[in-house]
Every structure is written in C-alpha cells, then in structure tokens.
Amino acid sequence: MKIVVYAICKNESGFVDRWMDSMQEADRVIVLDTGSTDDTVQKLRSRGARVYEEQFSPWRFDTARNRSLELVDDDADLCVCTDLDEYFLPGWRAELERVWSPGVTQVRYPYVWSFRADGSDGVTFWYEKIHARHGYKWTHPVHEVLSWIGEGTPGKTVDAPGMRLEHHPDPAKSRGQYLPLLELSVREDPDDDRNTHYLGREYFYYRRWDDCIRTLKKHLAMPNALWADERAASMRYIASSYSHKGQPDEAVRWYLRAAAEAPHLREPLTDLALELYYQKDWHGVLFAAGRALRITKRPRTYICEADAWGSLPWDLMAVAYYNIGRNTLALEYALQALELDPGNERLQNNVRLLRELEDAAALPPVFRDSNQLPGENAE
Template sequence: MTERLALVMIVRNEGDHLSACLNSAKDAVDEIIIVDTGSTDDTVSIARQYTQQVYSYQWRDDFAAARNFALSLTTCEWVLSLDADEVLSKTSSLRSLITNSAHTAFHLPLHALKNEDNVLEYDRFMVLRLFRSYYRFHGSIHEFIKVDTPAEIGHAQLPVIIHTPVQALERHHRRNRNIRLLKHALKKNSADPCLHYYLGTEWLGLGRIDTSIGLFRQALSQLPSQQEAFRTATIRHLIHCYKNTGRLDEGLCLCLEESQNYSEYCDLFFDGGVLFELKEEYGIALKWFQAAVQLPEPPLSFFHTDGTNSYLAYYHLGFCAEKLGLYKEAQHYYEQALAANNAYYYPLYPLILLKLTHQSAEAVLDFLRTSGHFACREIAVSMAELFWTAGFPDIALSCLEESACGLPASIELLARCQFYTGKAECALLSLDDLRHNNHEPAADIVIDEISALLLLGRFTEARQRVWGLWRRKSSRDSFWAAFGLYKKLAHNRLITLPSPLAAAALLALAERCTRNRSAYNSQKDFARIVTTITELLHTRADYWELLINDLNQKEAALKQHLAYTFSACRDLLR
C-alpha cells in the first residue's frame, strides 16, 4: 500500500509568503494541515484556498507544543514540515524517499538565500523536516524532532528547501522574541550547547558581536565531535565574529586548529584565506584559497556556504593575484569565477579593467555581449558605470541601451552618456521622461542639462533650470556654478563665484567635458564649456589655484593609471 504524505505547518501573519510556500509543495503531498497561532492579516483566508484543514491554536510561547498539535491532526504516515517563508524545489524526489524506506526520518538540505533575487548565493544547512508522523517535536524554541536511533535518519540531497529572507523589521521582531524564549529555555537547561549556539546567532543578527563570541565559545567547548552540523556552524560563526571585530589572529588560530580536525572542509580554508587577505598577506592568502578550490563540497551534515570552493574562492584568488602584480593569473581566476557562477558578477568589474589594459573598449563590449552578461540589467548598469568612469561614455551608452533599464539612477546615467556623446537632444528627452515620473535629477546632472540647453541656444529653458537649482536649498553651490555658465554663455558676462564649492562643481563639469566621445563637429562645444569654466575660475586667485591643483592631481592619477596599465599589459601578454 502506498504510504501517504502530509504537509504540516504552523503559521502566524504570513500573508506575504504563504502562497509561494504552498504552491511549491501542494502537488507533492496528499494532505495539507495548517495551524494558525493568531494571525491578524489574510493568512487564514490564503490557507483556506489550498486546504479546508485550517485550525486555530492559542499561542503559549512554545513552538514544539504548537507543532505537535498540528501533527496530531494528520492521518498520513509521513510528514513534511515547512515554514511559510520557505519553498520546496524538485518535489518529485519526495515519493522516492518515503517509498519502502529503511529510514524513519530524513535530513533535507536548506538553502538560506543571501539575497532574495539570487538563488545561487546561499548557506546550506541540513534540517530534519521529513519524518514518520509518530515522531514529536521537543523544545519551546528552535524545536527539533528527536530520533533515538541515529541510523534511522537518512540524508537526502533532494528536495531542497529554499529559505527566503524576511523584511528587516520582521526579522528584528523575530530575533527579540527568540532571545526571550531562548533565555527562558537556558534557565531550565543551561548545559545545552545548542541553546548557547542559537542564542549566539540571534545576538549576532542584532549586531551584538561580543555577546555572540562568548556564547559561540561556550557552545564550541561543549559540542561533541559527532555533532558536525552544530560544530561546523559554530566554528564558522565564531570566525565571522573575529573577522568583523578585527581579531584576525584569533580567527586564524581557530582556522588552523579546526582545519586539523576537518582537513577537507573547504569553508575553513576559504575563511582562512579571507583573514590573511584582510591582513594584506596576499601570498599566504593565495595558498589558502587554492587549497579551498581543490577540495570537494563538504558532507551534507556540514554547514556550508555555496561557492567557498568555487566562484567565491576564485574571485578572491583574482583579487590577491592582482594585488601581487600577477595580472595574467588574476584575469584567469576572475574568468573561472564567472564560469562557475555567471550570476555572481563581482569578478566582472576587475576583469573588465584588466581587459581594458590590452583590448579596445569596443572589443570588451563585444565580450560582454557574447558572454550574455547583459541579460542581467544590474550587470549592464554596473558595466555602464565602469565605462563611464573609465572615460568611455559611448560604450557606457551601449551598455545601457542593451539593458533597457528604467531605474532613475540608470536614466540619469543614460542622459549623461547621451550628452557626452554629442546627443544633447536625446539627453534632454531622457531627463524630461524622468521628471514625468516624479523624479528630480541630481544637481550635477542638472548642471549637465543646463550645459546642453546653453549649447543648443535654448536660453530661456536653461534659465528655468538654473533657478530650479536655487529652489533646492541643498544645491545652492550648484546653482552658482550653473548661474555663472548661464551668464557667460547667454549674456557674455562674467560673475565672481561666491564659494569654493561652486568652483569645485565647475571643475567637475570640466573634467566630464574632457572625457566626451562626441563627433568631431561637437568637440568645439565641449571646448567652449571648458574655456568658459577657465574664465570663471580666473576671476579669483584662489579659484585659479584650485584649477592648478586639480590639473596636478589629474597628472598624478594619469601617471598612476599608466603605470598600472602597462604593468598589467606586460604581464597579461607575456
């Protein structure tokens, strides 16, 4: 006879998450039982769209009691337990686990997402969520299913439970509730290392790192070696605390000590590499990261951060190699990081900078197109910002046109790139669209806009934008910079700027003009703006000194950039 499977849940005010959870699991189970512990939102009405077995339970600050009440309501032989902010993937594997199984319970992998929009960045835990219905939960907080014979517990790779982050306010509320319940539980059983671990994680989430360190140390001193899930999680949380408080040597001592106990635990070698990297000991860090990528993923029972033996480690290898002047190796590592996880785009920025040392900007743009990176709007906008900063507004414009992103910040950059590629009319239209969507551009963007209007001879509109800056009290220095331009270009009159910050705003505009990539016949327009700025700064000796200092800084930056470029180019082409 086929054994039946029930999804059993307790919920409270989970209207934002419940539908996604139930949709992910409803076709894999024979019965859904939902116990509500006091919702004030639409949780109950959503639950009733999926099952008639929706019950109420008076909350008593005891998670195990509530879950056991829910368990008592099922008639199925097996139970799947989920929280409302979780979804289940690859559900077809559930039936194969429970059919003629020698086990009475299963640990399933839980992927705790770092970012709700990216399912490829997560921490992995193993959690006992699939079990025969005669088992019961224990513990008022961080409740668990107690199985007396460990051999009866199986470890499954599928299905995967995906935990999505909750909003910060709700997360803060849950942590405060959990701390209260954990303190109460510790009064009853102060020797339980797992309670110390859980309390440490809650305080860590609230930023109380010193408190967390004491709790993690206590848990680690008491946890037996066979409790790998808790020991490995405690070790890594403690290393994280040491890193974030600058106690790098203590973190390294822990890495060295525990890597002797867990010689194939890639996460430990990754953490050690990060600590050496923070100490700027890049050569040693390289060796630790290289050790990490040579190791397999740890056993399922180990706490594991995805990517510590692949894309995360390769990214850090690239960073360390670049710091050591090993540019060819750095490029190779960045490429390996992207190959391991194309959605992890952080290596793309330094990779593009390296490519620009020996390839044309157009060739690098073709690389981005053919490698499919523009499929992600966030990447396209980031690359546009990179090319703009590197002095290629035309290539930046191509990136933005590829992404068709409508975010205000990207539209501002789009308008700026249009202007500095000689497409002033297009830039003005883009900013008009932005305002029609009730977003006022940043002050420096408005200065670009005023410059475009002045070059087009649209003096009345330019004057309106100038006085628009005056009405923003925080933009008075930008107003004076724009007003000086307007007076000179529209009326051929020089004014003396009232503040060094206004002069600095004009210097920034001059710098943007020098990076323009417009057609030859538009070059004279940008030269005209730069000439006007020079005349305005010449009205006071201290402003002229600002201009000289700015030119000296640009000269030094150019020399540094050329030194880096030629060093990288020599290494990449050797």
C-alpha cells in the first residue's frame, strides 16, 4: 500500500526534525507552507519533504487543508494528515498495514492531545485524520473535519490501537484567530451543532460568561444536538460560567443536569464534586465524587478529561471524609490520590497528616491527652 503524509505549516522550524523523524515510515511527505518567515521550508526540504508554498487570504483552515490534500499523489491508498507539532511513535506504519484492507476509507487511532505536569497522558481520545485519497474534503474554517463527498457511502472505518499520535504544541503560539473563525463558521452554517458548541466553549476560554451561556443554551436547543457527551459538556461550561458569575445554585443545577445527560461520564460528576467542595458541602462531595469513581470505563472521545481520570476525585473524597471526621476513610482515599499523582507535595502532606492522626487515635487515652496533635496550639 502507498501511504502519504500531508500537512500545513507556518513558522514551525523547531518541530521539523522530530516530525520528519516520525514521518519517515511514509512513502512520501508533502507539506504546504502558508507563509513561514523562518527556515521551516529549508529544513523540511533538507529532510526530504516535498514542500509547496502558498498563502491564503482570508485565512481558513479548511481551504489550506484541502489545497494540501490536492497535492497528494493521486494513487495513494491512505493519506495521513498531521500537524508539525504532532508525531507518531515508531511502528505506526506496520499497524496501519495490519488493520488496512481494500474497502477501508478511514482509520481511528489514539491521540494524546495534552500531557500533565508530570509527563503522564492528559486529554486522550481517538482521532480519524487518516483517510482514503479520494472521496473526502475538509469543511469549516476552524476545527475543520473530514466530510465524505464521494459517491454512495464511505467504506469501512477501522481502529488501529497500536498507533499513538502525540501532540506537543508551542505554548507561545497564539490561538487568537480561533474565535473570529468560529464566529464565521457559525454564521456560514448556523445549523451545525458542533461548531455552535465550540463557539460557546471559546467564549468560556475568553471569560465571556454571558456569551458562553447564551451560545451553549442555543446549542442545547438545536434539534440535531443529540450527542449526550457534547450536550453534557455544554451544560458543564454553562455551570462553570454561572459559578464564575457568583451564582453557585445555578452552577449546581447545571452540573446536575450534565450528570443526568451523560451518566456514563466522570467529568460532570467530578465538576459537581469540585463545586460542592468550594461550597463546603462535604456530604454532597462524597456523593458526586463517589459516583464518579464508580465509572471505570474511560471513553474514547475528546470529552474525556485528565483531571476526572486522575487523582482529583480521590482527593476530593479524602478531603470530604476528613471534614466529617472519618479519618480512616480519608486516609484510604488520600493514598489512592497520591498513587495517581506521586509527585504532588500537597497530597504527600495530606497523607502524612492523616497518618499522624490515625497513629494518635490508636494511642491509649493517657497518651492522647498528653501529646500535642498536628494542628493544635501548644499551651
């Protein structure tokens, strides 16, 4: 089979060598540079990429990606679309060859979009940017997606669990163009529920709470907004916006709605537990975080967030049990939290305190009375 990698880029010199190292398993690498002013183009060519240079005004991601797809060899079996701040772990081609067969037109694979401070996986979901050469185009000015434009229906989509694409972006790179492009996308296709959700989320990132609430309530009212995971995410952003506006009761109401909308997700329950933690509703925290921890199947979608699947719900349980005087249970949950985040100094201190309290509670009464416990003032 013939595999061609294609990408768009601009001023990404620092990523070239790592990216090209990763893409050497392809038969060809094609890059459309959209206006670099550094040495990105020269470095890519020196590493063997076929590079084209074009600029687009006004800028749209779908226009640039469709142009880059046009540059791919007509006889390619599979096209692999990546960005230069991403790379595959070695062996990805062998996994593609293992799962591919005639009639396959799209491949799903694990994508690590972000990493935690300790280097462990953060937001992880399954991506679908490997596709057949013909029958697809990119749509939407930003958060562009592949759309089928071929005759009939697309062929099979297969999973490639042995692949792993990692995203290591430049933190200094601005995403300032996203908001106006999302607003344009919604104007162009006001019935597209996905981009309405993304626009509301973008308003949240800009701390435009009222715009976020208004837009995401519109998303929830759309007849085609049926995906429970994304509906729950809209409700969570609405809830957090109300919390930032100083309306905690509204925040709790919307978190509860989110949890009911997608009872298979940890994220709404973890968010609810955190909101109740701020309100010092310890029994509420135990309910919400406890329900979150009963969910053990991690979803494949981008809705899945690292905090909900890390130490946070265990930590919240420990704090809540401590605050109602159940130190033995608090220690059990604190140890679980620390196991998931062993470098966290606060969690280490929590475990140390709870162990001291447990040790003191095990002493005979005479020793408990005569020894100062942690947190007590010396007389």
